[in-house]
Amino acid sequence: MLRIAIIGCGRIAIKKHIEALIQNSDKFETVVVCDINEDKANKCANIFEKKLNKRPEVEIDYKKVLSREDIDAVAIATESGKHYEITIEALSSNKHVLVEKPMALSTKHADEMIELARKKNLKLEVCFQNRFNPPIQELRKKIEEGAFGKINYGVATIRWNRNKEYYRQASWRGTWEEDGGALMNQCTHNIDLLQWMLGGEIKEVYGVIRNFNHPYIEAEDFGGAIIKFNDGKIGIIEGTTSIYPRNLHEKLGIFGERGTVIIGGLAVNKIEEWRFEGEEEHPFMNLPDPDTVYGFGHVPLYKDFYESIVNDRKPYISGEEGKKAMEIVLAIYKSAIEGKPVKFPFEFSTLDMRNGVIK
């Protein structure tokens, strides 16, 4: 058993981290739940107590959690702008870290987190839980088998809606300092899947962003981009939180010489097209949509985090992997203010957007 603490007991912790820790309670004992808002931490503790008959301690100061030697790992689910600082402190205090997406808001910060985990021989895993969606795992197997032949291009489409009420719930959302916009927050999952399936080094990214319908947030509610890979593959991104009047769908299309796959549904949870030689059906074509867009991937993600620690192997979604989608979004942001493609590698932060003029 590993002893773990949750830092940040807001929406995603309540909806998904607790569920995942309860389902993995043979692997993790949740020792502390920590939030600067004590009521939220208590709410989390109550759920554990009700389900597992054991109440974790409640703490409001994460530094006190990190100073404890009886805690092996922490899950960080605070607002995005705090992931870097808390991760660095946690690794420095010899804790393994599972951090929510995006792992950071700057290329430099992500590199520092990866480097520190490597130096300390600690695990750093990022919550891109949709990699565990059953249809996504099926697609990944086809890619690894080489079933597509040469992969030509892929398209990530995110057509969702977030309304004023959602942004009112937490003042950090949609700010350059703590979050970014639709691409960095909502679309980052599908951008991760797109780059993971296409694979390889990126040459450059050209992007545009707009804020069409959300004048009360700083960042974008729409982004479009073309990714050019060094080997010629192309990635296309269309992502928004401005679809009228509610969430429409999230789709990933991968198109190769000898294969075509489109995964759609509310949140890439349903196979829509599955075409390989002699194979045009798949049992996952009519899966029901999950109850929320977050799906069920946090459960296998925690299992992987556990196994990476006890078996001392790389996590499935390591810091290096977690950086890739964040880097693509930062390239889109940089491109949007420069009005030209951004060549890789580069350094950028969402904070650089505060003085930028969007072209």
Ligand SMILES: NC(=O)c1ccc[n+]([C@@H]2O[C@H](COP(=O)([O-])OP(=O)(O)OC[C@H]3O[C@@H](n4cnc5c(N)ncnc54)[C@H](O)[C@@H]3O)[C@@H](O)[C@H]2O)c1
């Ligand atoms: N993986 C996913 O599908 C998914 C879904 C939603 C959100 N997220 C990510 O999870 C993170 C949290 O999002 P949310 O919607 O739950 O936000 P939220 O505002 O509901 O929760 C964040 C919580 O962190 C707490 N917090 C802030 N600073 C703290 C500190 N120093 N110590 C302890 N607690 C602190 C806040 O009080 C708040 O309760 C964001 O990074 C977001 O991008 C991921």
